[in-house]
Amino acid sequence: MQKESFNVFCPECNMLVEAKVITDATGKFQSDALNPDDEVDAMYNAEHYTVCLCRRCNHPFLIKESLQGVPAEFETVTDTVVLYPTESKIAIEYLPNSIHSAYIQALRSYKVSLFDPCVLMCRKCLEGLCKILNVSGSNLNKRLEKLKEEKHIDDRLLKWGHQIRLIGNEAAHDIDTPISKKDAQDILEFTEAILIYVFSLTQRYEALMKRRQTTSK
Numbered sequence: 001m002q003k004e005s006f007n008v009f010c011p012e013c014n015m016l017v018e019a020k021v022i023t024d025a026t027g028k029f030q031s032d033a034l035n036p037d038d039e040v041d042a043m044y045n046a047e048h049y050t051v052c053l054c055r056r057c058n059h060p061f062l063i064k065e066s067l068q069g070v071p072a073e074f075e076t077v078t079d080t081v082v083l084y085p086t087e088s089k090i091a092i093e094y095l096p097n098s099i100h101s102a103y104i105q106a107l108r109s110y111k112v113s114l115f116d117p118c119v120l121m122c123r124k125c126l127e128g129l130c131k132i133l134n135v136s137g138s139n140l141n142k143r144l145e146k147l148k149e150e151k152h153i154d155d156r157l158l159k160w161g162h163q164i165r166l167i168g169n170e171a172a173h174d175i176d177t178p179i180s181k182k183d184a185q186d187i188l189e190f191t192e193a194i195l196i197y198v199f200s201l202t203q204r205y206e207a208l209m210k211r212r213q214t215t216s217k
């Protein structure tokens, strides 16, 4: 499974690029076989690491592929993750499925320079967030205010939320003024911050507290 290149998003070029493989290596390998003789017929999981350079600007990438297969039968890539450069400093995790899907669409739109759809999907992330948290109100404006009232977000996040809502509205209704790249990037990053605050960090904090409680017993 020697690859010569990967298609990745280059933050320098701000576009999808072809990155040329410079070197690669296999990392962790785990076979389901109970003894070495059975390994050839047993399912295995492995990790493969590749270093690449952007063909346009030479920006480096470290890519991890998760592999699954049976020796001499098949091997498939089950997951591909860009380990460097990371897209976000704090991992955006524990997102409910519906919000995750909207967020991924926002991210993908940005990466192919579709800034209006990017902002629309960011707004949809907020709509999803209100729904998941059972926040009621006749429109997004009121639902965002309710989010703050119910202490899911604070004043600052509420302000960011309103900008996402307003710029999202512009993208939906103002046909003459396209959303700029800079505005789309800001809206995407403010959306990420709200999702990280409400879902990722909240869950991690709860897990931390649980861990502390069990270790202190």
Ligand SMILES: [Zn+2]
Pocket: 010, 011, 012, 013, 014, 017, 054, 055, 056, 057, 058, 059
């Ligand atoms: Zn590049």
